[in-house]
Amino acid sequence: MSRDDFIWMAGGPQGSGVDSSANIFARACCYGGLHVYGQREYHSNIKGMHSYFHIRVSPNELGAISSRVDLLCTFDADSIVRHIWEVSSGGGIICDSEVLPKKLTEIPTLSASFREEFQKTLDEKGIKPQTVGDLLNEVKKDGVRIYAVSYLELLKLLSKELGEEKLSKLTIMTNILALGISFGVVNYDKKYVATAIEKIFGKKEKIISMNVLAFNLAYDYATANFKDFGFSLNAVQTDEKRIFIQGTQAVALGKLAGGCRFQSYYPITPAGDESLYLEENEVFELERTALKQQGGSILVMQTEDEIAAVNMASGAALTGARAATSTSGPGFSLMVEGLGWAGINEVPTVISFYLRGGPSTGLPTRHGQEDLRFALHASHGEFPRIILCSGDVEECFYDAARAFNYAERYQTPVIHLTDKAIASSSKSCRMFDTNLIKIERGQLLTEADVSGKEYKRFRFTESGISPRVPLGTPGVVFWNTGDEHNELGHITENPAVRTRMVEKRMKKLNLADKEIPLQERVNFFGDEDAPVTIVSWGSPKGAILEAMERLRRENYKINFLQIRMPHPLPREYIAKVLGKATKKIDVEGNYSAQMAGIIQEETCISIDYFVLKWNGRPMTSDELYDAFLLILQDKAPARQVLTYGS
Amino acid sequence: MALKLADYRTPLFNDWCPGCGNFGILTALQMALVDLQLPPSGVVIFSGIGCHGKTPHWINAYGVHTLHGRALPFAIGAKLANPRLEVIVHSGDGDGLGIGAGHFVNTGRRNIDMTYIIHDNGVYGLTKGQASPTLKLGVQTKALPRPNINEGINPIALALASGYTFIARSYAFDVAHLKETIKKAIQHRGMALVVIQQPCPTYNNINTKDWYSGEDRRDPATGKPVPRVYKLEETGFDGIVRSPEEILQKSVAALTKSQEWGDRIPMGVFYQNELVSTYQDRIAHRIAGYLENPPSKQVISDAEGKPVTSMAKMLDELKVTG
Numbered sequence: 018m019s020r021d022d023f024i025w026m027a028g029g030p031q032g033s034g035v036d037s038s039a040n041i042f043a044r045a046c047c048y049g050g051l052h053v054y055g056q057r058e059y060h061s062n063i064k065g066m067h068s069y070f071h072i073r074v075s076p077n078e079l080g081a082i083s084s085r086v087d088l089l090c091t092f093d094a095d096s097i098v099r100h101i102w103e104v105s106s107g108g109g110i111i112c113d114s115e116v117l118p119k120k121l122t123e124i125p126t127l128s129a130s131f132r133e134e135f136q137k138t139l140d141e142k143g144i145k146p147q148t149v150g151d152l153l154n155e156v157k158k159d160g161v162r163i164y165a166v167s168y169l170e171l172l173k174l175l176s177k178e179l180g181e182e183k184l185s186k187l188t189i190m191t192n193i194l195a196l197g198i199s200f201g202v203v204n205y206d207k208k209y210v211a212t213a214i215e216k217i218f219g220k221k222e223k224i225i226s227m228n229v230l231a232f233n234l235a236y237d238y239a240t241a242n243f244k245d246f247g248f249s250l251n252a253v254q255t256d257e258k259r260i261f262i263q264g265t266q267a268v269a270l271g272k273l274a275g276g277c278r279f280q281s282y283y284p285i286t287p288a289g290d291e292s293l294y295l296e297e298n299e300v301f302e303l304e305r306t307a308l309k310q311q312g313g314s315i316l317v318m319q320t321e322d323e324i325a326a327v328n329m330a331s332g333a334a335l336t337g338a339r340a341a342t343s344t345s346g347p348g349f350s351l352m353v354e355g356l357g358w359a360g361i362n363e364v365p366t367v368i369s370f371y372l373r374g375g376p377s378t379g380l381p382t383r384h385g386q387e388d389l390r391f392a393l394h395a396s397h398g399e400f401p402r403i404i405l406c407s408g409d410v411e412e413c414f415y416d417a418a419r420a421f422n423y424a425e426r427y428q429t430p431v432i433h434l435t436d437k438a439i440a441s442s443s444k445s446c447r448m449f450d451t452n453l454i455k456i457e458r459g460q461l462l463t464e465a466d467v468s469g470k471e472y473k474r475f476r477f478t479e480s481g482i483s484p485r486v487p488l489g490t491p492g493v494v495f496w497n498t499g500d501e502h503n504e505l506g507h508i509t510e511n512p513a514v515r516t517r518m519v520e521k522r523m524k525k526l527n528l529a530d531k532e533i534p535l536q537e538r539v540n541f542f543g544d545e546d547a548p549v550t551i552v553s554w555g556s557p558k559g560a561i562l563e564a565m566e567r568l569r570r571e572n573y574k575i576n577f578l579q580i581r582m583p584h585p586l587p588r589e590y591i592a593k594v595l596g597k598a599t600k601k602i603d604v605e606g607n608y609s610a611q612m613a614g615i616i617q618e619e620t621c622i623s624i625d626y627f628v629l630k631w632n633g634r635p636m637t638s639d640e641l642y643d644a645f646l647l648i649l650q651d652k653a654p655a656r657q658v659l660t661y662g663s
Numbered sequence: 664m665a666l667k668l669a670d671y672r673t674p675l676f677n678d679w680c681p682g683c684g685n686f687g688i689l690t691a692l693q694m695a696l697v698d699l700q701l702p703p704s705g706v707v708i709f710s711g712i713g714c715h716g717k718t719p720h721w722i723n724a725y726g727v728h729t730l731h732g733r734a735l736p737f738a739i740g741a742k743l744a745n746p747r748l749e750v751i752v753h754s755g756d757g758d759g760l761g762i763g764a765g766h767f768v769n770t771g772r773r774n775i776d777m778t779y780i781i782h783d784n785g786v787y788g789l790t791k792g793q794a795s796p797t798l799k800l801g802v803q804t805k806a807l808p809r810p811n812i813n814e815g816i817n818p819i820a821l822a823l824a825s826g827y828t829f830i831a832r833s834y835a836f837d838v839a840h841l842k843e844t845i846k847k848a849i850q851h852r853g854m855a856l857v858v859i860q861q862p863c864p865t866y867n868n869i870n871t872k873d874w875y876s877g878e879d880r881r882d883p884a885t886g887k888p889v890p891r892v893y894k895l896e897e898t899g900f901d902g903i904v905r906s907p908e909e910i911l912q913k914s915v916a917a918l919t920k921s922q923e924w925g926d927r928i929p930m931g932v933f934y935q936n937e938l939v940s941t942y943q944d945r946i947a948h949r950i951a952g953y954l955e956n957p958p959s960k961q962v963i964s965d966a967e968g969k970p971v972t973s974m975a976k977m978l979d980e981l982k983v984t985g
């Protein structure tokens with residue numbers, strides 16, 4: 018490959034196969050030893066509205082999308098108009114020649130606000146295209162190559178080859194034709210694509226052969242007709258064992274490895290995929306020979322609402338099973354009362370919370386990082402909780418497993434935050450290593466430990482942790498109540514017991530703070546003595562690292578503190594790092610710089626610069642690079658708001 | 664050694680109002696546990712929030728006093744994670760049919776093998792006597808500033824529509840009948856509902872103990888009260904479904920019976936159908952070995968804390984190189 022990265026984007030109406038073509042594209046690249054980062058964007062709609070898949074390919078591992086497109090592969094006029102300005106000079110656009118005469122004013126899926134913005138751009142450029150063809154001619158002048166193909170003509174050719182008369186039966190393969198054109202334009206090795214098609218369509222041999230045929234037909238058409246792209250995508254050699262995985266799958270796998278055996282959920286974007294994937298894998302094998310015969314399983318329950326979901330998970334957790342639920346903002350709102358119940362009853366319930374744009378249903382399918390404070394403060398009263406936030410797909414796996422350790426060791430709910438950008442991004446990464454996961458169950462007693470002894474579930478102890486037994490343990494009983502209770506778990510309003518009991522519970526947070534090692538709570542990147550420090554959390558990680566690398570090559574000194582445990586916050590370490598910086602930059606996907614606020618509360622250190630984004634789209638390395646550069650050059654305002662995305 | 668009533672009692676002071684119907688319910692439940700000789704450590708009593716919600720604290724068994732309206736989800740989570748537990752759930756009428764009505768309905772669809780007891784006193788006891796969802800239209804109990812503007816829910820009919828496979832009613836002050844009904848419910852294979860008419864002497868001055876036993880309407884001939892509650896069993900009513908062909912007819916009969924209220928209030932089993940698969944059966948059908956090796960009993964790590972879940976198959980599926 019002659020450059021660092023190559024970006025392909027597929028755009029079309031939802032339901033037109035954008036996803037599966039992108040999946041095949043990404044896998045084909047992976048099979049050729051390339052690294053891939055893919056991000057799916059879609060409307061809250063099932064069919065017809067615009068959706069696109071952004072796929073970035075490089076010989077090096079990737080952690081973010083970027084703000085340009087090298088090859089835009091479109092299925093309809095809407096996608097051309099929406100993304101046309103993103104295509105880099107020297108890049109290309111694949112489109113259906115049938116849409117060229119279409120009037121720009123006659124594309125119904127473009128919203129009024131989009132049209133207004135689009136018109137403004139046209140006015141600024143001083144151009145007046147009437148049709149899609151005119152518009153494409155404008156970018157052609159800037160060096161963008163236009164590859165117009167009649168999908169219909171290709172389908173007719175295909176129908177001849179397949180001996181299938183009914184074109185309507187073949188139209189679902191339009192996306193494969195577009196894929197063939199794409200790979201033909203960049204001359205990628207066909208064999209990897211065939212492998213990808215086989216993988217995606219599984220055992221359906223007839224479908225595989227039809228799709229391979231369609232692919233080859235379009236590929237050959239492109240290599241014969243579109244020879245001027247000037248860049249070819251080449252496979253590279255790698256010995257590394259890699260997987261290609263989506264964020265929600267990483268969380269699910271982390272849960273399984275971590276011993277989660279009960280998951281309840283109510284459908285919601287983008288969390289739902291995790292539970293479906295778990296259910297697909299509900300039965301699995303166990304490692305130790307002694308257990309082989311037994312086999313393992315996870316019970317996945319679709320509940321009537323999120324109130325039921327969180328409380329079922331708590332009920333299951335009381336029996337000693339590792340139990341979790343999974344949701345996004347609106348669902349977490351409903352879980353709030355149950356969270357408090359788990360807190361006062363010291364139940365190790367794990368909640369996977371996928372952040373998206375709010376409030377209310379907000380941006381149902383779009384990215385956001387607006388609920389950090391909500392997770393931190395949700396539910397009335399005071400109780401300890403542990404909050405984790407993963408910065409990428411790999412961290413999702415290990416954090417999802419670790420969440421149960423924290424929950425059981427400190428007998429308190431754990432909230433694992435990820436976000437839409439991670440949930441619906443797919444990337445290639447090193448094979449996960451289950452050996453890095455250790456299961457720690459805390460003070461979980463068995464029948465043998467308690468038999469014949471007096472048992473008090475909420476015994477006052479030095480550490481605040483009272484050894485627990487699962488419901489049903491013979492020889493003892495205990496009580497739970499959401500009311501304040503005594504050591505046995507019976508209701509009390511005694512002021513002295515209340516004072517001690519709250520203290521007992523809250524102490525566990527200090528213990529967690531003392532015991533949980535720093536490397537599980539923060540990541541630090543770059544030169545310790547750099548004068549500029551970036552702090553952030555969650556999905557911006559990948560884009561930040563990439564922007565930093567570019568700046569480092571330009572001799573800027575900058576480091577990055579990624580916070581993975583906002584609660585309990587490792588405040589001394591954070592204060593030490595930030596204390597050294599002359600410029601402190603906070604990067605987050607929200608309006609009010611929530612993490613910066615929390616840091617200020619806990620360390621009295623205030624941040625100097627804010628780079629924020631809340632338009633529903635993930636941050637790109639390019640826009641972060643630009644923002645950081647302005648700060649480094651002392652040209653930046655205190656607050657920069659990022660806007661990339663369509 | 665056989666378990667005695669005392670084995671199911673806790674030494675705690677009981678703070679229900681004197682004369683409260685809940686006392687009858689508590690006693691009947693404890694007597695049922697004695698009769699069935701269920702060991703306290705194998706039983707879990709769940710409850711919601713309200714006067715009824717305190718029930719588990721007076722029973723020597725695992726007791727989980729949950730949130731207002733949410734006892735069912737907690738109980739379901741526990742029961743499915745450990746199907747060996749004997750799970751009994753208590754709700755108030757406000758708790759189970761108002762704020763928790765969604766769980767009431769959806770629990771019927773699942774037919775989990777548990778027992779669900781509703782303390783129906785027509786009022787929100789613990790919040791000082793507001794109208795509950797079962798209070799009939801136009802009735803004005805003591806604490807209501809105006810007569811009830813809503814029609815009352817019919818829990819028997821709702822349970823039937825929701826798929827409960829055992830539906831019964833009993834009366835808090837007929838402890839013998841109540842005990843037997845609770846026993847039947849516990850022994851039923853599937854989701855069992857027992858609605859208990861529970862006098863609340865403090866706030867429900869309409870549906871009182873005297874009202875249920877007909878003190879206000881004595882037979883002029885004998886001078887004895889004519890009770891409003893009567894036993895279905897004594898009328899020859901048989902709600903038990905014995906073959907699939909009987910389902911429709913027995914459902915209709917139960918629905919018809921459920922409409923009786925006021926002068927005559929039927930008690931006993933309205934409907935029972937053990938032909939329906941339980942939720943546990945359905946899971947076991949999908950997950951072989953679920954019953955022997957449910958979530959709570961699974962080994963998840965070795966002695967050193969190494970996970971034992973074999974990830975190889977799943978990771979292989981995602982593998983792209985190497």
Ligand SMILES: Cc1ncc(C[n+]2csc(CCOP(=O)(O)OP(=O)(O)O)c2C)c(N)n1
Nearest residue numbers: 712713714715731755756757758787788789
């Ligand atoms: C979410 C929530 N809302 C309101 C309350 C206040 N509250 C406590 S008990 C109760 C009503 C209880 O009535 P019912 O369920 O009929 O039980 P009873 O007291 O009659 O046994 C209410 C509304 C609460 N605890 N939680």
Ligand code: SF4
Nearest residue numbers: 679680683714788863
């Ligand atoms: S208020 Fe009514 S239901 Fe509550 S304890 Fe008193 S009598 Fe019983």
Ligand SMILES: [Mg+2]
Nearest residue numbers: 755756786788
């Ligand atoms: Mg009530």
